[in-house]
Amino acid sequence: MDILSGFNDEELYIVNSIERICRIKDIKSYVVGGAVRDILLHVNVKDIDICLNEDPIVVLKSLGGVHKFKYYDEFQTASIIFNNGISIDLIRCRKEVYLKPGMLPKIIPSDIKDDLYRRDFTVNALAYDLSDHKLIDPYGGNSDIEKKLIKKVHKNSYMEDPTRIFRAIKYSIRYGFYLYDVNEIMNCICNKALQSISTDRLVREIYLLCKEENWKNAYLLFEKFHIFKLNCGLIGKINLNTDYNDINIRVLNLYYSLRDKKQGNILTYNSILDTRVKKALIYIRENYHSIKSIEDNILDNYEIFKVFQGIHSYVLIYLSWNFKLAYKIYNYMYNLQSCKLCLNGNKVKSLGVKNGKCIGIILKHSMKIRLNTGIEKELDPEEIKNALKYKDRKF
Known part of the structure; x- marks a missing residue:
């Protein structure tokens, strides 16, 4: 040969x-x-x-x-x-x-x-x-x-190096081969073999699997073998605000699909996970309740802008798997995020407005009108000034 x-x-x-x-x-x-x-x-x-x-x-x-x-x-x-x-x-x-x-x-x-x-x-x-x-x-x-089998070479192969479980999955999904050692793999996992390897090694294997064309099938095997507790309906779920070409999006989808959030916390802290992904996951965990509170609220464009302004795109993409937030985030990412005012602080000062707080109020009010009305032209500073006088504001 x-x-x-x-x-x-x-x-x-x-x-x-x-x-x-x-x-x-x-x-x-x-x-x-x-x-x-x-x-x-x-x-x-x-x-x-x-x-x-x-x-x-x-x-x-x-x-x-x-x-x-x-x-x-x-x-x-x-x-x-x-x-x-x-x-x-x-x-x-x-x-x-x-x-x-x-x-x-x-x-x-x-x-x-x-x-x-x-x-x-x-x-x-x-x-x-x-x-x-x-x-x-x-x-x-x-x-x-020829038989399309993925089979270990020797006894105790998976116990001595549990990362081989992930490589078995990788070759299985890459070539469409049958996993011959399914029972042994499941026994190793049941006996907590994965706890003998570091989180770094575990996450490295996840990244390697995410590079595979059929990465979603790997996640399904994670659930089948009880490696992770996953909601299979969320694996590869369509995301209005991204596709899955970015490997990190595939990793984020694994975290989003986890039914056991404790597993997510364990997987977050390692040196392999992309720093941007790690920061996004920590942000979501620390701000979960405030994010949850806006799911059902009706927000105008300005409120949407204020909620999502400055938040990293990986956070927004993660949140976009929640259909209650997806369109709000879409509106922000594609319509509002790059919105800028023609008006600036120096122009407001030229009208004789000296108080910094009042300048901020004017700019905030202008941005609100710009976002909620879609007005493209520069706003009239005199109208804003009169509006503030009507509200009994002092310059």
């Missing part, structure tokens, strides 16, 4: 360059994991990983055409971007030992057999030997691709 035929010309040039250096240095090299899987699936390769039975730094020093790279001494891996734009990761073959469930593993240099055993699913535990030109498939990954 010729895996190399699945690469384009530029990718193939880099892969062959690495293999040539490895052959000269008597180093075994293998294309591994997702690249092999995607070629067997006849889809575009997303990432190219090449495993070596030697520290990649040895090969890296002899590689030409490197634009930039980053070497990780602790893991003996190198992320390389070449001058032709191709990105490749060189990885030392290794075994992983989990001293405790949920902990990051201890890394031990090893061979391709151990490297494939440490992988999450059989469809990813595949390698192509670049020197012998043969597929290495010790766990039936090729067969599981």
Whole structure:
């Protein structure tokens, strides 16, 4: 089976360059994991990983055409971007030992057999030997691709690293594969396996899932597996004031769909969540009752403007899933938000109005008329002045 035929010309040039250096240095090299899987699936390769039975730094020093790279001494891996734009990761073959469930593993240099055993699913535990030109498939990954199965490689896989639950969901929704380990996954969740990983790691996996085209199906599996308690009717709900092209909107939709708000509070505090999203969620929580109070109130344009002025768009988008607020927010975002007065403080002062408070009253009154009547022309300052005199205001 010729895996190399699945690469384009530029990718193939880099892969062959690495293999040539490895052959000269008597180093075994293998294309591994997702690249092999995607070629067997006849889809575009997303990432190219090449495993070596030697520290990649040895090969890296002899590689030409490197634009930039980053070497990780602790893991003996190198992320390389070449001058032709191709990105490749060189990885030392290794075994992983989990001293405790949920902990990051201890890394031990090893061979391709151990490297494939440490992988999450059989469809990813595949390698192509670049020197012998043969597929290495010790766990039936090729067969599981044909059967459309996502299946663990070894016993206790989900308990030792519960983030694999999210990756199982990711590959399932990406390729339309059946999750073979459903019962084991649900047992792990029931036994609180997810509590053994940090919120940072949890939210990172959520973001990766939100990048998938079928992200809504991932949320449905969250509910099915009891990862989160969700109102499925709110997943992917149409929002009058946005679409779902922004990954952060998809994340906000997860928070909005949560039936258990305590889960939302836990997920809010981490270093992965976009700062703007975090601030929006905190604002909503802290101002929930004041927001709730305007749901059924009939507000004129000026009142709408005052309520939503200065509030971040992510807050407004989150609130727009509430149909009682959606049209008010739409009116603000598309009709009122950019509204400006021709009149300003200096023009009011030119009429002889010196008191700062009164200047503010005039500008406020002018803005109210502008928003509620739709008048585009500049308001007559004399009329405003007379109106204030009628209200017994002093200048």
